[in-house]
Amino acid sequence: DAGVTQSPTHLIKTRGQQVTLRCSPKSGHDTVSWYQQALGQGPQFIFQYYEEEERQRGNFPDRFSGHQFPNYSSELNVNALLLGDSALYLCASSWRQGNSYNSPLHFGNGTRLTVT
């Protein structure tokens, strides 16, 4: 049973470029959340997708957008990259259980994005 998979594992981009990160959730999970983790910091919530819609959003600019597909996989897009966007981007999946939020998150190993 595959866990959460993310691709690519590493990525180097130039300021101003656009990037797309991909995530496949754990089998049986229907909700995908994205986090940004700067070096030495805790993960910061970007947004959460359920039923192909953005359900919750953290304090991130509109340059950060996402999508969830019918097979529950998800993409994170970041436009007009800034140096400060360099971070580990983590995808986590869970089972929504209706409106209950007690389902633990299962994380992928992340995509390390470096913006030069």
Next chain:
Amino acid sequence: SQQGEEDPQALSIQEGENATMNCSYKTSINNLQWYRQNSGRGLVHLILIRSNEREKHSGRLRVTLDTSKKSSSLLITASRAADTASYFCATDPEKLVFGKGTKLTVNP
């Protein structure tokens, strides 16, 4: 918003000793979860404690929750070098919000 805050920021102990780390939060919660992160990897869920529970055990882990003080503690007993990692608490009923973590180093 930074809901959970871990304390201390860093902890260094010898193998076999116990490690205690604390988490404080600001608003009411449905549950509180603890996660571990090995360097450069994804987070791994350790334990979830619901707001109506006061204590929970899982193997060498013991978690307590004091909702009146808005705080939780994670105790790792008989620590091992493999426990070296960063530990995060996470709260918020709608989207898990993580603190900055406690970096635990267990020296062999």
